[in-house]
Structures are given as structure tokens and as C-alpha cells.
Amino acid sequence: MVGSDPDQVRTSVAVIDDHPAIVAGIKAWCTAAQPPIEVLATGNGPGTAWTEPGAQADVVILDLMLPES
Numbered sequence: 001m002v003g004s005d006p007d008q009v010r011t012s013v014a015v016i017d018d019h020p021a022i023v024a025g026i027k028a029w030c031t032a033a034q035p036p037i038e039v040l041a042t043g044n045g046p047g048t049a050w051t052e053p054g055a056q057a058d059v060v061i062l063d064l065m066l067p068e069s
Contacts, residue, residue, distance in 0.1 A: 011037050014054035017063040018044040026061060 015026050023042050030037035041054035045066070048054045 010035060011059060012040045012057045013037055013059045013061055014041040014043075014049050014057035015039060015061045016043055016046060016048050016066070017061075018066055019063070022063070 013026075013030060015023050017023050017026070027039050027042070030039050040057045041048050043054070046062070049057070049060045049062070054060075
């Protein structure tokens with residue numbers, strides 16, 4: 001999170017899901033949030049969360065039903 005003023009705090013997320021419609025929906029929710037939530041990275045595998053830019057995210061939204069690779 002950036003900033004200490006509650007009106008200035010920005011939360012960032014990495015979204016990991018293998019369904020494009022789900023990713024698009026989460027991105028829309030984040031954009032509509034007040035204050036907006038910044039989506040730093042999206043991907044269809046867990047590596048998205050530990051490589052840049054996803055590694056910088058405050059929160060990881062993870063599909064628990066990802067197929068094994």
C-alpha cells in the first residue's frame with residue numbers, strides 16, 4: 001500500500017486465473033473500487049505472483065482450481 005492518508009492509500013493486486021472472463025470481471029471491480037485498486041499483473045499460473053510486476057502486489061487473488069502443469 002502506498003501512502004498513509006486513508007484517502008491516498010492505493011492497494012495493488014496480482015490476479016491469477018485461467019478464465020479471461022473472471023480476470024476481466026476482477027479488473028472491472030478493482031477499477032470501480034473507491035479508492036481504485038491497481039491491478040499490477042494478471043496471468044494463468046502462480047509464477048505471476050512471484051515475478052515482476054506481480055511480486056510487488058499487496059494482494060494475490062488466486063484461482064484455487066488451476067489445472068496442474
